[in-house]
Amino acid sequence: MAGLSLKTILVAEDNADDVALLKRAFLKASLPHQLRFVFSGIEAVDYLEGKGPYKDRATFPFPSVLVLDMTMPQGGGVNVLRWLQSNPFFKELPVVVLTGSDEHERTALELGADEFYVKSAAMADLVRILQNINNSWL
Numbered sequence: 001m002a003g004l005s006l007k008t009i010l011v012a013e014d015n016a017d018d019v020a021l022l023k024r025a026f027l028k029a030s031l032p033h034q035l036r037f038v039f040s041g042i043e044a045v046d047y048l049e050g051k052g053p054y055k056d057r058a059t060f061p062f063p064s065v066l067v068l069d070m071t072m073p074q075g076g077g078v079n080v081l082r083w084l085q086s087n088p089f090f091k092e093l094p095v096v097v098l099t100g101s102d103e104h105e106r107t108a109l110e111l112g113a114d115e116f117y118v119k120s121a122a123m124a125d126l127v128r129i130l131q132n133i134n135n136s137w138l
Helices: 016-029 041-049 077-085 102-110 123-137
Strands: 008-012 034-038 065-068 095-099 115-118
Touching: 008 041, 016 034, 016 123, 034 041, 041 065, 041 077, 065 077, 065 123, 077 095, 077 102, 095 102, 095 123, 102 115, 115 123
Parallel strands: 008 034, 008 065, 065 095, 095 115
Antiparallel strands: none
């Protein structure tokens, strides 16, 4: 597979257990894309802007979709969504919220998230969510 055909999914998720589950679900879903992880809202913004450790776009390509947790340290999902709204350059970037509860759903959608999912510990649910993301946005 040519490197150019790979799309990048940026996952902003601070919980190491959730990161491990997502990696396993991604493998089970057999999706031909690459995952990049950031662990805070500030890191998500830095990655999207190509700042700091993320300035090399060959290593950290601009993502085709952002998967965003709402509750993270240093600028959670709400702050990232507000930042995205204020930057027209990122208007076309699909944002899928994948978070621990549905309490943030209305806020996330009002702030421009394209889809909203509540995390599940069930592998089959995570695989289905990733396949939905692939089918809708990649």
